Amino acid sequence: MELKLPPIRGLLETSLTHWPGRLSSVVFLGGCTLRCPTCPVPHLIGWGREQGAIPFDSILDALYRRRRWIEGVVVKGGEPFAHPDLPELLGLLADLGFPVRVDSNGTRPAEMEAAIAAQLVDCVTVDLKAPLDGRYLRAAGADVALRDLFRSIEALLAGDVDYEFRTAVRAGGPAEADVLAIARTIRGARRWVLRAAGGRDSGVTGLTRLAREAGRFVREVRVEGRGMIGSFRQAVAVEKDGRNDS
Amino acid sequence: MSAEQGGVRPVRQVRKRDGRVVDFDERKIADAIYKAALSVGAEDRFLAEELASVVTLFIEKSFAAGIPGIEDVQDMVERVLIETGHARTAKAYILYREKRAKLREAETRSTGPVQRELFAPGPVVCDDAERERALPLDRESLARRLGAGADLPEGPASQVAEAVLSRLRELGLDRVSGSLLGRLSDAELLARGMLPAFLARGVKSLDREGISGVLFPKEPDRAGVPALRAGRALLRQHAIEDVLPKAVASAHLEGRIHVRGLSAPTAAFAVALSTDAVRLGPIPGVSGGFGPGAVAAPRRFATHLGRVARRVAEHVTHGLSFPALNFLTAPLYAGLGREELREEAWHLLAELSGAGEVEIGLALSPPPLLGARKARGPGGEPGPETYADLTTTALGLATALLEARGAGEALGERERLPRLAFTLGPEALEDEAALAVIGMALAEGLDRDSVLFVLDREDLPLIGTARLRARIEDATRLTDTATLGVTVGSRAVVNLPRAALRAGLGNTGGFIAEAEAAADLALAGLAARERFLRRAAAGPDGPLWPFAGGRGEGARLVDPEHAVASLAVAGLNEAVLLSCGQELSDSDEALKLGLRVLRALEEKCRSARRPGFEPGLDAEEDVALVSRFPPLDRVDFPSAAPRLPAVYSGGVGLRADAPVDLALRLDTEGRLAVSVRTSTVRFVFPRSPRPSPESLLALLRKTWRNTRIRQIAVGHGAREWN
Ligand code: SF4
Numbered sequence: 001m002e003l004k005l006p007p008i009r010g011l012l013e014t015s016l017t018h019w020p021g022r023l024s025s026v027v028f029l030g031g032c033t034l035r036c037p038t039c040p041v042p043h044l045i046g047w048g049r050e051q052g053a054i055p056f057d058s059i060l061d062a063l064y065r066r067r068r069w070i071e072g073v074v075v076k077g078g079e080p081f082a083h084p085d086l087p088e089l090l091g092l093l094a095d096l097g098f099p100v101r102v103d104s105n106g107t108r109p110a111e112m113e114a115a116i117a118a119q120l121v122d123c124v125t126v127d128l129k130a131p132l133d134g135r136y137l138r139a140a141g142a143d144v145a146l147r148d149l150f151r152s153i154e155a156l157l158a159g160d161v162d163y164e165f166r167t168a169v170r171a172g173g174p175a176e177a178d179v180l181a182i183a184r185t186i187r188g189a190r191r192w193v194l195r196a197a198g199g200r201d202s203g204v205t206g207l208t209r210l211a212r213e214a215g216r217f218v219r220e221v222r223v224e225g226r227g228m229i230g231s232f233r234q235a236v237a238v239e240k241d242g243r244n245d246s
Numbered sequence: 247m248s249a250e251q252g253g254v255r256p257v258r259q260v261r262k263r264d265g266r267v268v269d270f271d272e273r274k275i276a277d278a279i280y281k282a283a284l285s286v287g288a289e290d291r292f293l294a295e296e297l298a299s300v301v302t303l304f305i306e307k308s309f310a311a312g313i314p315g316i317e318d319v320q321d322m323v324e325r326v327l328i329e330t331g332h333a334r335t336a337k338a339y340i341l342y343r344e345k346r347a348k349l350r351e352a353e354t355r356s357t358g359p360v361q362r363e364l365f366a367p368g369p370v371v372c373d374d375a376e377r378e379r380a381l382p383l384d385r386e387s388l389a390r391r392l393g394a395g396a397d398l399p400e401g402p403a404s405q406v407a408e409a410v411l412s413r414l415r416e417l418g419l420d421r422v423s424g425s426l427l428g429r430l431s432d433a434e435l436l437a438r439g440m441l442p443a444f445l446a447r448g449v450k451s452l453d454r455e456g457i458s459g460v461l462f463p464k465e466p467d468r469a470g471v472p473a474l475r476a477g478r479a480l481l482r483q484h485a486i487e488d489v490l491p492k493a494v495a496s497a498h499l500e501g502r503i504h505v506r507g508l509s510a511p512t513a514a515f516a517v518a519l520s521t522d523a524v525r526l527g528p529i530p531g532v533s534g535g536f537g538p539g540a541v542a543a544p545r546r547f548a549t550h551l552g553r554v555a556r557r558v559a560e561h562v563t564h565g566l567s568f569p570a571l572n573f574l575t576a577p578l579y580a581g582l583g584r585e586e587l588r589e590e591a592w593h594l595l596a597e598l599s600g601a602g603e604v605e606i607g608l609a610l611s612p613p614p615l616l617g618a619r620k621a622r623g624p625g626g627e628p629g630p631e632t633y634a635d636l637t638t639t640a641l642g643l644a645t646a647l648l649e650a651r652g653a654g655e656a657l658g659e660r661e662r663l664p665r666l667a668f669t670l671g672p673e674a675l676e677d678e679a680a681l682a683v684i685g686m687a688l689a690e691g692l693d694r695d696s697v698l699f700v701l702d703r704e705d706l707p708l709i710g711t712a713r714l715r716a717r718i719e720d721a722t723r724l725t726d727t728a729t730l731g732v733t734v735g736s737r738a739v740v741n742l743p744r745a746a747l748r749a750g751l752g753n754t755g756g757f758i759a760e761a762e763a764a765a766d767l768a769l770a771g772l773a774a775r776e777r778f779l780r781r782a783a784a785g786p787d788g789p790l791w792p793f794a795g796g797r798g799e800g801a802r803l804v805d806p807e808h809a810v811a812s813l814a815v816a817g818l819n820e821a822v823l824l825s826c827g828q829e830l831s832d833s834d835e836a837l838k839l840g841l842r843v844l845r846a847l848e849e850k851c852r853s854a855r856r857p858g859f860e861p862g863l864d865a866e867e868d869v870a871l872v873s874r875f876p877p878l879d880r881v882d883f884p885s886a887a888p889r890l891p892a893v894y895s896g897g898v899g900l901r902a903d904a905p906v907d908l909a910l911r912l913d914t915e916g917r918l919a920v921s922v923r924t925s926t927v928r929f930v931f932p933r934s935p936r937p938s939p940e941s942l943l944a945l946l947r948k949t950w951r952n953t954r955i956r957q958i959a960v961g962h963g964a965r966e967w968n
Binding site for chain 1: 907908909910912913936937938940941942943944945948952
């Protein structure tokens with residue numbers, strides 16, 4: 001019987017940045033539930049099968065060749081959980097012995113919970129684009145059931161699987177007040193990554209300050225982006241400060 | 247009225263010797279006449295064209311009904327030249343025809359085409375010892391040299407130059423040494439009665455042009471104090487002409503190999519100093535050391551170390567390193583607080599800056615053979631604590647040095663500050679305190695400047711310059727006050743792409759044989775240089791005598807018993823491409839070819855070893871040096887020039903922009919690093935997003951486990967390391 005797998009549109013063989021602390025391979029799936037105006041991967045959001053897919057054999061071959069180096073596979077989209085065949089793919093990756101992380105936009109909580117329950121994922125990240133109100137709908141460019149997002153957040157906060165919330169902060173993105181509003185929504189979260197996106201060179205300094213603020217609500221805030229290494233030490237300090245408040 | 251209208255049919259075609267009919271081209275006749283005229287000192291292009299048109303006219307008349315043969319045309323050229331009173335040119339032309347005929351004969355006998363043509367020669371190449379390279383020689387450049395060196399006006403200089411070049415062609419030489427060129431020029435000047443010009447040329451060893459080149463260097467990197475540079479130029483010339491065996495010298499000038507440090511033939515290539523020896527033993531030529539019993543306060547020690555470094559640096563061309571400085575000096579810094587440590591670290595850096603290329607070795611866990619030993623206290627006597635007991639201080643000093651260096655860089659002092667090299671073993675990769683230092687060092691590498699990590703591998707024997715940076719394999723050596731440390735006497739580099747070019751595309755066996763032949767020459771060069779070093783250390787007249795323990799005092803810098811020689815390679819990736827058509831990253835076959843070459847050279851080192859001469863295989867990663875090779879290769883292999891990249895890859899690494907991801911790059915470079923132990927793998931992260939220190943740490947761990955790579959440089963790409 002032929003395997004039914006979601007369409008794999010891209011593979012990044014080795015990455016040092018997609019799963020911090022690990023050397024990972026990144027599998028990109030096509031198809032997304034949102035239409036964010038600032039989407040960095042607009043070529044991946046369409047669902048059409050006609051857009052082609054990389055045969056799983058060649059993915060397998062690439063992963064096998066790098067098996068001594070790769071410490072995990074990140075599955076990204078689009079929205080991976082929107083694919084009914086995702087469990088099949090996650091199962092195959094798990095069979096190969098790779099820890100798997102899925103980067104989601106949080107709009108498919110049921111599928112996410114099922115994958116967690118079936119122990120098909122080792123880590124889930126949810127991208128929070130804006131506070132969960134009208135601002136989110138604008139940022140997502142689509143009509144979204146916000147309760148799905150709340151449910152995804154709750155599932156991660158209450159569960160045991162490793163997780164991370166992520167928010168890209170760019171010019172024109174969430175303002176300072178927005179960031180703190182998101183922080184309140186994920187109060188008590190284990191880890192939140194603020195990413196300086198869109199080449200905001202100076203953004204990191206401001207982000208670090210923001211991270212300190214946000215540290216009142218979550219246990220660890222990390223800052224990523226240009227010049228990130230420089231602020232790494234500060235981020236560690238935030239981690240210590242933040243713990244007391246959570 | 248045109249010739250055609252006058253009833254003479256213009257000649258349009260000519261039959262070649264092999265029967266092919268080709269277009270008649272009057273310009274070719276003019277070229278041949280002009281070249282023949284040049285060879286006898288005349289140089290009138292216009293006249294040559296006039297004569298060519300006469301030849302055309304005669305041919306048109308004589309061959310109105312058919313197609314002339316090449317021989318007919320040539321006969322006509324001779325006739326015209328003789329009949330128009332150009333007997334000398336005619337003679338040269340006849341000579342030219344004869345030689346061409348002989349060459350054709352030879353060509354039909356040999357399998358390949360004969361390269362050399364009489365009047366269309368490849369460039370004559372002059373091996374210029376002063377510039378340490380081979381330069382293509384043509385009439386203009388030689389005339390310029392003569393004009394400058396012999397005060398000759400342009401016209402006569404050009405005539406003498408052409409006469410010298412034609413003499414070289416007569417002799418069948420397409421490669422000539424600078425001194426032979428000088429002698430031929432002198433002979434030509436004398437033969438023409440140009441005595442004042444002959445006398446004006448003066449001293450031949452470094453001619454006027456050479457001296458003026460020294461005083462007004464065109465290449466900025468050759469700048470410096472003129473007198474010093476002139477001295478270096480003379481020393482280099484001496485080394486090339488009198489120290490190296492002839493075959494080695496010409497291979498050096500051709501660019502097949504490069505023997506390093508010829509402008510300082512009595513200096514060692516690199517030296518690792520024991521800080522204990524510096525602290526405890528008197529150092530020749532440096533006063534104010536600590537005798538036994540004298541207490542070495544950190545500040546005084548830093549001043550003394552700086553003085554010693556500057557003194558020793560005079561006798562080292564490439565680099566000075568202090569392995570495991572943080573452990574060996576830990577007793578001096580024990581008990582200091584973080585701020586005090588930072589201040590002392592800053593003094594240490596300041597004292598060591600400006601002493602050439604200095605590298606401070608920082609071990610991140612107690613060096614295996616040192617850890618259990620009793621540490622020497624400030625007074626020099628073994629104290630109650632072992633070096634392992636002083637790990638916290640040693641790591642504190644490493645941190646303080648990192649911070650102080652960062653602050654120094656912020657002040658714009660980066661170039662002058664010593665580089666930090668971190669040695670780490672498996673223990674350090676599991677130890678929290680060591681990991682914190684590693685994280686800082688990684689951040690430093692990405693933020694400001696490259697940082698070098700040396701992976702301490704007990705299972706690999708240490709040879710060559712690896713000794714300078716790697717694990718302290720011999721604790722006695724580093725704590726022995728009678729020997730300063732380890733000396734790498736000299737390094738010679740094999741230009742691997744040249745070996746591949748000499749063998750030709752598709753001839754992989756020939757490539758390996760050529761690489762071996764070049765290695766033989768390089769090893770002969772190393773042996774000659776080592777002999778010279780030893781001579782410099784052997785008697786009271788020798789400049790290294792005091793450093794070899796000659797005066798019977800203090801520690802020895804040059805220790806013939808233990809000096810090592812470094813045979814280095816460069817451009818493996820391009821060599822493999824030139825030999826088999828694929829780069830190292832393209833296929834397993836290409837990688838295997840690279841490995842075969844390295845193994846062959848390793849074997850060469852092994853079989854050349856004898857007491858007092860211990861060569862090891864290294865990677866040459868000095869960008870400035872490696873970039874000398876492509877232009878030289880272009881001169882000698884003009885037909886391959888379009889295929890040659892502008893730069894060769896340093897050492898045995900893949901091309902910086904090779905189309906492979908990090909994991910495959912490390913797999914490949916890791917396999918190559920088994921033979922070449924000093925090869926450095928570079929992690930350069932020039933753009934965002936940058937990896938987190940945790941990711942880099944994961945990479946370090948994996949590299950440790952999966953490969954035998956010994957050195958890793960982490961940086962942001964703004965600077966090349968070597
Ligand atoms: S959720 Fe991600 S992939 Fe989907 S549209 Fe938004 S940014 Fe693009």
